[in-house]
Amino acid sequence: MQPLTFIYISISRQRLLLQSQNSVKEYVISTGIKSPGNIKDSFGTPLGWHEICEKYGDGAPAGNVFIGRVSQEKHFTQIEDWHQRNYVVTRILRMRGLEDGFNSGITNEGLCCDTFLRYVYIHGTCHEHALGAPSGCGCIVLSSDDVIELHSQTPLGTKVLICE
Numbered sequence: 001m002q003p004l005t006f007i008y009i010s011i012s013r014q015r016l017l018l019q020s021q022n023s024v025k026e027y028v029i030s031t032g033i034k035s036p037g038n039i040k041d042s043f044g045t046p047l048g049w050h051e052i053c054e055k056y057g058d059g060a061p062a063g064n065v066f067i068g069r070v071s072q073e074k075h076f077t078q079i080e081d082w083h084q085r086n087y088v089v090t091r092i093l094r095m096r097g098l099e100d101g102f103n104s105g106i107t108n109e110g111l112c113c114d115t116f117l118r119y120v121y122i123h124g125t126c127h128e129h130a131l132g133a134p135s136g137c138g139c140i141v142l143s144s145d146d147v148i149e150l151h152s153q154t155p156l157g158t159k160v161l162i163c164e
Contacts, residue, residue, distance in 0.1 A: 004019070004020070004021070005018070005019065005020040005153065005154060005155060005158045006018075006019045006020075006158065006159055006160075006161075007019075007052075007122075007154065007158060007159070007160040007161070008160075008161050008163070009029070009031070009045075009140055009160065009161070009162040009163070010163055010164075011031050011036055011045055011047075011134075011162065011163065011164050012164055014028065014029055014030060014031065014131075014132050014133060014134070015027065015028065015029060016029045016122075016140065016142065016150070018150060018153060018154070020153055025149075025153075027142050027146045027150065028131045028132050028142070028143075028146075029131065029132075029140050029141060029142050030125065030127075030130055030131050030132065030133060030134060030135040030136055030140075030141050031045040031134050031136065031138075031139075031140055031141075032044045032045040032134060032136055032137055032138040032139070033134045033135055033136060033137075034134075034137075034138070036162075036164055037138075038097075038102060038103045038113040038115070039107070039111050039112070039113055040111065040112035040113070040114070040117070040118055042138070043137045043138050044138055045120070045138050045139070045140065045162060046097065046103045046113075046115045046118070046120055046138070046162060047102075047103065047162050047163065047164065048097065048098070048099045048102050048103045048161070048162060049097070049098040049099055049103070049159065049160070049161055050095040050096060050097050050098060050103065050115055050159070050160040050161075050162065051095065051096055051098060051157055051158060051159050051160060052093050052094070052095060052122075052154055052155075052156055052157065052158040052160065053094055053095065053096040053116065053156065053157075054069075054092075054093075054094035054156070055091070055092065055093055055094070055151060055154070055156065056069050056091065056092040056094070057071070057090060057091040057092055057151065058091075058151070060090065060091070061075070061090075062089075062090050062124070062144035062145065062148065063075040063076050063077070063089050063090060063124075063126065063144055064089060064090060065079060065087045065088070065089055065126075066087075066088045066089065066092060066123075067087075067088070069088075069092060069094070076089050076126040077126075082126050085126075086125055086126065086127055086135070086136050086137070086141070087125075087126050088121065088123045088124070088139075089123065089124040089125065089126050089144065090123070090124030090144040090147050090148060091123060091124055091147045091148055091150075091151040092121050092122070092123045093121060093122040093123070093147075093150070093151060093154060094116070094119075094121050095115050095116065095120060095121065095122065095160055096115060096116040097113070097114060097115035097116065098159075101113065103115045104116070118138065120138050120139055120140075121139050121140070122139070122140045122141075122142070122147070122150070122160075123139060123140075123141055123142075123147060124141065124142060124143065124144045124147040124148075125141035125142065125143070125144075127141075128143045128144070131143060140162075
């Protein structure tokens with residue numbers, strides 16, 4: 001039987017809790033700088049129930065840059081504008097929303113609210129100094145060391161609850 005793994009993300013506390021087997025691990029994160037939001041182009045971190053549906057980067061070195069979930073085979077410091085952009089680095093845990101019309105599919109107003117189609121991930125950041133405060137475009141970001149650990153302990157299908 002697969003051990004129970006669960007992720008809880010608190011936007012107000014800027015913390016991610018990983019519960020697996022009989023232990024709980026807490027990580028400092030950064031979420032979107034905008035207010036939480038599920039609508040496409042809101043640049044807010046989506047709320048509600050999600051699951052980890054894809055994982056990328058297993059075995060990649062810390063700081064490795066991904067564009068479109070494809071390794072660029074470069075450390076972020078090898079890219080000229082890394083100070084101005086928050087590249088997706090080290091590992092990616094892609095999420096799929098589980099609440100139709102809230103974080104999956106289309107709202108009653110006809111707006112896209114789909115976390116998967118918005119490409120909202122849990123991933124490493126090249127701006128670790130900013131962790132602990134909202135600073136991004138809606139993704140949940142961690143240090144490279146933390147996202148490596150999280151990635152290795154999080155099986156596909158892990159449920160994720162994101163709350164304000």
